[in-house]
Amino acid sequence: MCRNYGDFEALGLKELRQIALGNDLLLFSLACIYRLALGGGFAVLEHPAEPEQADAASIWRLQITILLTHFPGVEVLRISQGHFGARTPKPTNLLSLNLPGLKEELNQHSVCDNLPKRAAIGRQQDGSGATSQLKEYPPALCFAFASCFFHHIVKVPVAACTESADHFLEMCQSLLVQSFSDHIGRDFAG
């Protein structure tokens, strides 16, 4: 196949690293959801909505994602994060697993009828990417996610004989974070 690399004859090392890391992190996410599906778990995978351009790349066009969408309990919802308070429309697809009430929760927590007109392309005055702040979900969207997860998780009764999670929780103590931070990290290279 003849590959079109744009301005150069090959991808640069930085671009190759971006691709490798992006693939790794996506596959990790998908593997988690596949495993949760086998155990009756819950999940939301968020990624930019499938673009209209037929030749554009999108995770929603991968066979491994398409297969997952055929699993029982999986649905794909299209939203605009602008309806939840984001500064740009930010069309987004959400793949949900065993969360049948998510659509209603989203409708209930939407805060803006009209989408913002801004776009986020290029760099800001401080040199950071224009999309940096947009990588954080707006609070109304977080509330919808939290509410949906909560109501489904507490519905499952505690089973009598289960292995204690105490040791596992101890091991991931560093990620049970309670303090807030003002610092938005750099864009990831994926």
Add this chain to the structure above:
Amino acid sequence: MQLQSVDAWPFLSTDVYQTVEHFQDLAHIEGACSEIRWPEEAFPVPRLWGKHRIVLHAFAGRRRPGDFQFYLDRLLSACEDGIYIHAVSMDIIYDATLGDASLKSTQEFWFWGIDKRWVVGFLGGPPCESWSIARGALLPDHAERVGPRVIRNVQELWGL
């Protein structure tokens, strides 16, 4: 009688085993996935869950008021069912190892948690920079492309 002895079956006395990679590369995975026909009817899955239930919030970023965990904790504080939901902020800003989803050991750690039914939920948006349609886009006041190049397309979804 001899076959009833553990020694007759070497794999029974082997502590470690090497996992077998069934797929040679990403194209192989994609090909296999496209051939599977999955029955879409739901099947019952027993949920044998304890009182501590973990939601893995992958690529969580900084903790902030109004984030996913903020609301989850508030909802949980009003819950009297004896169930504890722990939102784990998986991000390299909090732990360079367990927060780094690109490490094989880290991936295996979280897979272990899921398979043991301790981790019951996942929320995450894996980084989208390499997938973004903003790549290769022209800005209104620039005749030429000023953004990064396109590095994936529909023919080469796993990268050019």
